[in-house]
Amino acid sequence: MARDDLTADPTGTVGPTAAGAPAGTALDALAEDHGDARWAYGTGFHDPLAGLDTAVPDGVDGDVLAAYCLMLGDDALIMSHRLQEWCAHAPELEEEVALANIALDLLGQARLLLTRAGQADGTGRTEDDLAFLRDAGEFRNVRLVEAPRGDFAFCMVRLLVFATWRLALLDRLTASRDPVLAAAAAKGVKEVAYHRDHAAMWTIRLGDGTAESRRRMLAALDAVWPQVGELFTPHEVERRMAEAGLGVDPSTVRAEFDHVIADVLAEATLPVPDLAAPHEPGRGGRDGVHTAEFDALLAELQSVARAHPGATW
């Protein structure tokens, strides 16, 4: 009897996680093999781009498309990592579930974008090659996502900034001429809209909560705002992708960002910090220039994968 308990699938369906999101990643809806999904969870991820036209569209170099996918993919991968660090440390159990959910969504977005990058540049590198075998200087994420997880106020202010910015980008990216980017963006928009709402709700509660929570939120705004300018400074790759109708120039979403942030902070009774000093082009995360904190993060992220060359997981 016990044997049957293990081998028979009690429901025949993939169980939802506690938060009601699919137990799989963002990729599953695009790529899951729905055979015995409960047993071979996630093994459908052999070709996440199945069914999509993966040819590099006209008017752009494959290397440029790949570099752009790495930018958006690395942002999601590293932000997800910092959220993963909250596991078993969240202020309440509901928040354990919510933060894990957001981290899973972003991880799913990263997997799709990294896979696209390895395909578009013709190297055939997999998502894992790109996540685990690149050195820090080859990562293209903005520096906002690099700082350690901090306290819960920092976590929520950073998430609010990140999700507001990313939602504005993905929303426009749904019109990309690249079918893969457009599909990834369409999926991401739904997820990141929830992330932004979640962070906005906490920003309001904590800004307009107790004296202590307000003090921490003010400190978090001070810590996060110096990284905001970089988000809207277009890199050459982003500019070229935007000109080709494939990507989004981040400077074009600044107005939407400012508007949303002003609304949320007003409701939270928090001041909007002064505009960050203009970001110096050519010296940011998009150029491969990262913080010392990022080196430590990467060492951890890649530790097991690099310790076992030739292993299969």
Next chain:
Amino acid sequence: MADNGELARHFERTIERDQRIEPRDWMPDGYRATMIRQIAQHAHSEIIGMQPEGGWITRAPSLRRKAILLAKVQDEAGHGLYLYAAAETLGADRTDLTERLISGAQKYSSIFNYPTLTYADVGVIGWLVDGAAICNQVPLCRSSYGPYARAMIRICKEESFHQRQGYELLMTMMRGTDAQREMVQDAVNRWWWPTLMMFGPPDAESRHTARSMAWKIKRHTNDELRQRFVDMTVPQAEALGVTLPDPQLRWNPERGHYDFGEVDWAEFKRVISGDGPCNAERIAVRRAAHEDGAWVREAAAAHAAKRARRSRHAKEAA
């Protein structure tokens, strides 16, 4: 109003007929206390159980394994949530139960006091620890207390999913390098005996078994479940290509079961009483999360109170 004797007879009849006791039904104080203890201990185990594997999420060796592990640990938080909710239907309070956990007044499964040394441990915890949990928990889907039985149905579905993921990871590693195969065998060696301890002390020494069986809170004895787990696991180990670290393990055709060696009950008692390799660390992490989060919970409560006050004022003004 019926007197207590009448209520007690109704309770006994409900149990006899295999019907469920629901939160508003009369129940003996001892039944209520036993259920709260059992459900709280189970909820604590889910929450503490996030830690041994949770530490590997940021280091998972592939993005697919990272997603699987993150989803699994998230499920454990969800299980903890609905189990605390089931305990609250009996009049317990989640904050109070959390205080009891971090003060050491209530226990959690001793298995989570062992360290996770390599990524193979993630697979072995899925295969053996979740497998043992399923053996323990499938009968609890028929527990006489309704909210607990219903929570267990959902939990068992998700646990069986986790067990297969763990086994699939080990299968993949066994097809990898020699170093990976050694990691798997090493992890099996370290987790096998602690897993057998998960079923609790031998029946002869179990304080709670008899009454819990009579009340149909428990459906099988510790030794019955342990035997079932061993019988189920041996063929899985053979298929995987690992050796279970018990020289006395062999099929007994007369009994129709595997014979196996004696669990080190002195070690079990040491770990249960707080002297395992990771007891202090597990509680310290849980305590820090709870205490570091206090200002967040206070702010949320203060904000909700402000909102309620404002909406009252708005109504009065209208």
